[in-house]
Amino acid sequence: MNDRYEILSVIGSGSYGIVYLCNDLKSNEKRVVKQLRPSKRRSKKEVELFESEISVLRTLNHKNMPRIYESFSNNKYFFYVMSFIEGDNLEDQIFHDKKTFNEKESLLILDNLLELVDYLHKKNIYHRDLRIPNIILKNNEPFLIDFGLSEQRAAADPFQTSSCSSQNKQESILQEMKQQDYYDLGEILLYLLYTSYSSKNKKALPWTEELSLEKGTVYLLKRLLQIKEPYSSISEISADLHAVLKEKEKVH
Template sequence: MGERSMYLLKKLKEWVLDRPRLPGKTIKGRYQIVEYLGMGSFGMTYLILDQETKKKIVLKQVKPSRMGTPFGKPSYDYEVAIMQKINHPHMPVLFDAFTERKKLYLVMSYMQGITLEDVIFTENKTFTEKEAFQVIAQLIPLIKYLHQKKIIHRDIRLPNVLEYQGKYYLIDFGLARFLGSPLPREGEVPLSEGRQIRREIHVHSDLYALGHLLLFLLYTTYNDTEDKEEKSWEEELTLSNKGKGIIRRLLQLDHPYDDVEQARLAIEDYLNTPI
């Protein structure tokens, strides 16, 4: 069987195994599915009603197609261990973790808001340079909180940041790891240099991801031209020297910040300086 046939067979298997549960289905005799929220690389997420507390919370199920792989039970156990260490108002709180009919589930608090991805691409919101740095300034304390607990998120991206009433929240700890733990195998497809940095179990990986997220925000005000010549972000974006310098250090183009606190102080200084 050729590579393409193997790939199509794998995708067909995933489609069959990973079909979302229908609304109204009850899990563990307690959690009733209200709405299917979406699917990531490793899990399927639902809005559910806890029939004991009558509160709406979130149920995350490990994708059945991932069971029996390094991304199944081992990753699930690790995510549980990570979330048991987290107790922060801007991050989901773990309520329950259980197995039912050989399927793995996590139950966590429901975080209101919409993702930064939807803020940009659905609501078409744009961010000035100052506004973009203000978003990062809100995320920095969340990253510092995790790093103080020796946790590296490793997946800080637009879909994993929520905005609600001007406040920002961090979700999805499926790729998070404790500092000092071995680097997990990421699959058969080689990672780009940028993704390799983001997947490192090091404080620099989260800072690098913040730098990329910051660029996404800044590009919301960029007006593309018909000039097909490929240019760097430094050529395309009109930024202050101080802002550009912070981004270069976050992206490790210049000497990287030693830790989140050092980055926080630089961003605080930037926000207190007129552009």
């Protein structure tokens, strides 16, 4: 591949792209190469989305996120190369390795994820696909991968001459994308909490009844999942999260 990357295996495949684990023949290091699925390469929209993903990755400089090295095309096949983050994703650890997380462990992972999402949001990047397959857990530290659905959008400039309605629309879209990331964090937390739950009832009950959680954790989840008033900022989420962790320290 590009006379430089030797394919070792396919490590991911979806409707949008194919992900290969490769050996970089120049540096003799493992790299991840993502290819836009050949069936999508003739679609201008799909190529633009792929280029947008590359653009987002180029703005990242965080040890818990992939680093992009280069992008290239061969005969109108599109590729980019990024760092290889070794480890299993959360989905595999939970469902294949049967790894469990207690309430405190789950909250600590959320705390680390909040830091990553805060980093993105400060760069006006919204991940929009925060799910357990897109989180690699290594030494209990989460690494965020797969920026295929991510979007980078600057906030509306109030000094521009555009109409008030278009500014309001832009702000509304940004708020929706931010809330989507918060909601996804709530879903991840719920997944983690359920790993240490063993069902005693034949009838499925709502999580509020099935899980025995601190009041603060229930409140946190309800706001993340928009059952109660949604959070408006990472700092607000963080404050509630640290309050719960402090309570748990007192109890134990």
